[in-house]
Amino acid sequence: MKHETLTVLGIESSCDDTAAAVVRLAPDGRAQILSSVVAGQTELHAAFGGVVPELAARAHAEKLDLCVETALQQAELDLRALDAIAVTAGPGLIGGVLSGVMCAKGLAAGSGLPLVGVNHLAGHALTPRLTDGLEFPHLMLLVSGGHCQFLRVDGPQDFTRLGGTIDDAPGEAFDKTARLLGLDQPGGPAVQREAASGDEKRFAFPRPLLDRPGCDMSFSGLKTALLRARDAVVTEKGGLTRQDRADLCAGFQAAVRDVLMEKTRRALAGFAGPIAAQPTLAVAGGVAANTAIRAGLETLCTDLGVRFLAPPLALCTDNAAMIAWAGIERFRMGARDDMTLSARPRWPLDERSPALLGSGKKGAKA
Ligand code: KG4
Ligand code: ZN
Numbered sequence: 001m002k003h004e005t006l007t008v009l010g011i012e013s014s015c016d017d018t019a020a021a022v023v024r025l026a027p028d029g030r031a032q033i034l035s036s037v038v039a040g041q042t043e044l045h046a047a048f049g050g051v052v053p054e055l056a057a058r059a060h061a062e063k064l065d066l067c068v069e070t071a072l073q074q075a076e077l078d079l080r081a082l083d084a085i086a087v088t089a090g091p092g093l094i095g096g097v098l099s100g101v102m103c104a105k106g107l108a109a110g111s112g113l114p115l116v117g118v119n120h121l122a123g124h125a126l127t128p129r130l131t132d133g134l135e136f137p138h139l140m141l142l143v144s145g146g147h148c149q150f151l152r153v154d155g156p157q158d159f160t161r162l163g164g165t166i167d168d169a170p171g172e173a174f175d176k177t178a179r180l181l182g183l184d185q186p187g188g189p190a191v192q193r194e195a196a197s198g199d200e201k202r203f204a205f206p207r208p209l210l211d212r213p214g215c216d217m218s219f220s221g222l223k224t225a226l227l228r229a230r231d232a233v234v235t236e237k238g239g240l241t242r243q244d245r246a247d248l249c250a251g252f253q254a255a256v257r258d259v260l261m262e263k264t265r266r267a268l269a270g271f272a273g274p275i276a277a278q279p280t281l282a283v284a285g286g287v288a289a290n291t292a293i294r295a296g297l298e299t300l301c302t303d304l305g306v307r308f309l310a311p312p313l314a315l316c317t318d319n320a321a322m323i324a325w326a327g328i329e330r331f332r333m334g335a336r337d338d339m340t341l342s343a344r345p346r347w348p349l350d351e352r353s354p355a356l357l358g359s360g361k362k363g364a365k366a
Helices: 042-048 053-075 094-111 120-132 170-180 187-195 220-237 242-272 291-304 321-332
Strands: 006-012 017-025 031-040 084-090 115-119 138-143 148-155 158-164 280-284 307-309
Touching: 006 053, 006 094, 006 120, 006 321, 017 053, 017 321, 031 053, 031 120, 031 321, 042 053, 053 094, 084 094, 084 120, 084 321, 094 115, 115 120, 115 321, 120 138, 120 148, 120 158, 120 280, 120 321, 138 242, 148 242, 158 242, 170 187, 170 220, 170 242, 187 242, 187 291, 220 242, 242 291, 280 291, 291 307
Parallel strands: 006 084, 084 115, 138 280, 280 307
Antiparallel strands: 006 017, 017 031, 138 148, 148 158
């Protein structure tokens, strides 16, 4: 299909990363990331054991214009070379989303450029089209500190939620596990490191919800099981050895892997039925960086003849290139927002199947 060239600035500030990026869609249909700037806030929140919404919002407000300026500089463009400004309008921590929406509105008002509000989750779900030019439909597994859901993606604004967590996101469970074992934050990489020298079979952790049909998941019980197992070892021996810690991490990680594999198998069975072409499973989110989980999902896909796609890590975790891209997709469908665009703490992608969740450590979940 022929396209006009579209160059869009994306802005992201829904959780604890302030980000700006410029993405261009060329007439041949190929997308190019001209720049992608991410300013994280890990140190800012380190002492609090989770993201503090007020601190996050203030940091976004302070850093957004600098991130935008840097993104434009790195792309060697000024605002006049853009076709639109795309911004995350939700879901997320409301103060941060508001900071981004206000910044985008200011830029749009000053430059006369069209404004496009983007759902953060759509940004994740459409990323494989930015990175690999993937055709619709595909199955997306979003697994991060704030999200955990299976989405059937049929179009830029056509998502069906097949299932998701009914409580915590897996990243939250990794982070909590790390805290319970005295490991550094973010917990995922630390738990993975320890698990490498552990025996995953020593502790029998539950595989929650496998006995129930469908692809909903639950991870909060796993955290509690870990706490009990830790306390039992401490009571018995008076403390934890390095090997105890490694075994606990390995057991926990294996439980998350097994649940994700089995639920993915079910989601693929529901997804793959009606379409003839080779189905694709794409993953996104920080937890998709976990080598054991990734290997498990890859093996499952190979066994089922399903294509497995994992965008590069910098595009799996929160970034603004995915927002610019989702903005391009919406813009091409004629979507335009104006100064009435509002910031939404909750914004399920699939309005027919809203998530059951409340607000978690890493922000509002959908
Ligand atoms: O996508 P992300 O950067 O941010 C959002 O939550 O939106 O994901 C961060 C989460 C954290 O909870 C972190 O512990 C987890 O992803 N994570 C991992 C790994 N790397 C990051 N979890 C398991 N294994 C990893 N290697
Ligand atoms: Zn995200």
